[in-house]
Amino acid sequence: MGVRARGPRPVAGNRRRGRLTVPDGPARRITGYDRDDKGHWVALLDCGHRQHLRHNPPWTNRPWVLTEDGRARHVGERLRCRRCLEEDC
Numbered sequence: 001m002g003v004r005a006r007g008p009r010p011v012a013g014n015r016r017r018g019r020l021t022v023p024d025g026p027a028r029r030i031t032g033y034d035r036d037d038k039g040h041w042v043a044l045l046d047c048g049h050r051q052h053l054r055h056n057p058p059w060t061n062r063p064w065v066l067t068e069d070g071r072a073r074h075v076g077e078r079l080r081c082r083r084c085l086e087e088d089c
């Protein structure tokens, strides 16, 4: 007895445990912007969905959403739309 190691540990990055692996969804283009009730910016995607553009450093760093020029430059950029996966379309 006294077995210390129980074989190789799972490698980091190999976390395919059930629903932990969330697919990112298909890439959709930003067609425009809107704001929600709280004044947060929302991207309008060409699939018809909306996606919040959070500027919440250091987690989400999108200083460009705060300026009109920055937003204009990101029209046409692709975002992963998870809602396309959640809804059937």
Ligand SMILES: [Zn+2]
Residues within 6 Å of the ligand: 028, 045, 047, 048, 049, 081, 082, 083, 084
């Ligand atoms: Zn979508």
